[in-house]
Amino acid sequence: xxxxxxxxxxxxxxxxxxxxxxxxxxxxxxxxxxxxxxxxxxxxxxxxxxxxxxxxxxxxxxxxxxxxxxxxxxxxxxxxxxxxxxxxxxxxxxxxxxxxxxxxxxxxxxxxxxxxxxxxxxxxxxxxxxxxxxxxxxxxxxxxxxxxxxxxxxxxxxxxxxxxxxxxxxxxxxxxxxxxxxxxxxxxxxxxxxxxxxxxxxxxxxxxxxxxxxxxxxxxxxxxxxxxxxxxxxxxxxxxxx
Numbered sequence: 001x002x003x004x005x006x007x008x009x010x011x012x013x014x015x016x017x018x019x020x021x022x023x024x025x026x027x028x029x030x031x032x033x034x035x036x037x038x039x040x041x042x043x044x045x046x047x048x049x050x051x052x053x054x055x056x057x058x059x060x061x062x063x064x065x066x067x068x069x070x071x072x073x074x075x076x077x078x079x080x081x082x083x084x085x086x087x088x089x090x091x092x093x094x095x096x097x098x099x100x101x102x103x104x105x106x107x108x109x110x111x112x113x114x115x116x117x118x119x120x121x122x123x124x125x126x127x128x129x130x131x132x133x134x135x136x137x138x139x140x141x142x143x144x145x146x147x148x149x150x151x152x153x154x155x156x157x158x159x160x161x162x163x164x165x166x167x168x169x170x171x172x173x174x175x176x177x178x179x180x181x182x183x184x185x186x187x188x189x190x191x192x193x194x195x196x197x198x199x200x201x202x203x204x205x206x207x208x209x210x211x212x213x214x215x216x217x218x219x220x221x222x223x224x225x226x227x228x229x230x231x232x233x234x235x236x237x238x239x240x241x242x
Contacts, residue, residue, distance in 0.1 A: 041223075043084050047107055049074045050081070054104040066097040116141050118179040120203075122194055124149040124157075124164045127209050128185035132159040145177055174201040181205045188212040195222065 053073045057065055067078040074081070085091050085103075088110050092098040108114055119137070121128050124147045131137075132147045147159055148167045157164045165173065182198045184191055184206060191210035198206055199220050208214055208224040216222045 039087055043087065044111070046074060046076060046080070046084050047111060050084075051104060051107040051111065054100055054107065057100045058104060062100055064097040065100050065103075067092070070098075113141050116143050117181055118143055118145050118177065119181045119183060120145060120170075120174070120177075120179045121147040121183045121185060122167070122170070122198070123147075123183075123185035123209075124151075124154050124159065125185060128183070129159055131183060131185060132162050135160075142181070145179060146173060170197065171201050174203060179203060181207065184208045184210055186210055 050070050053070060054065065067081040070076075071078045071081045076084075088106070091103055091106070119142050121132050121144060124132070128147060128149075132144050137144060144162055147162050147164050148170055149155060149164050150167045154164050155166045180203070182203045182205070184194055184198075186194055186209075188210050191208065191212050192214055195206060195208070195214050195216065199217055204220050206214075206216070206220060206222045208222055209227075210224075211226050211228060212224075214222055214224065
């Protein structure tokens with residue numbers, strides 16, 4: 001039903017009087033000592049895209065990659081790649097590029113992929129069931145710990161080893177299992193009420209598949225996936241690109 005740019009001197013210096021090496025070395029991330037200013041969602045999405053290409057390069061044994069290559073693969077410009085990365089530190093060297101393993105590790109840290117994230121899906125309809133059964137989530141560290149519904153015919157069924165629970169258990173389960181993320185795969189009319197319940201339960205991040213603008217309170221972060229809108233972007237491209 002419901003579902004700083006602070007540049008790090010990466011060129012290594014020897015002790016006083018020792019011969020100074022001129023070899024260029026890829027720079028590693030410099031973590032800011034003060035909170036980052038707000039980063040645009042579009043930048044974060046591009047970081048995720050860059051990471052996927054870097055992982056592909058790693059699989060093929062490539063040690064370095066240029067900003068031009070990342071830009072070409074990601075549909076951006078080399079200047080955009082460098083700007084996106086500059087929010088988080090200093091990477092790479094002109095003429096050498098980025099170290100693929102080091103940049104991959106840094107982006108995983110930036111995106112919070114160094115730990116497991118516990119996810120609860122609310123709504124075990126077609127979208128919710130598909131999400132619960134998608135094995136790619138675990139590969140990125142997202143662990144589906146439970147799915148919920150209000151339909152008695154669905155409660156108690158299993159989705160890839162995940163039991164569909166009665167929504168009446170939700171608050172008690174959150175208190176026991178401490179999930180970080182909730183996914184709303186529910187009808188539009190129910191979405192705001194359920195979001196309010198999720199907020200009161202203490203979950204701070206929500207992915208919403210209901211095609212409605214939700215009003216979040218407090219410090220909760222809500223991201224809405226509107227599939228109709230994404231299709232409209234494609235039809236715009238088909239209509240206006242010759």
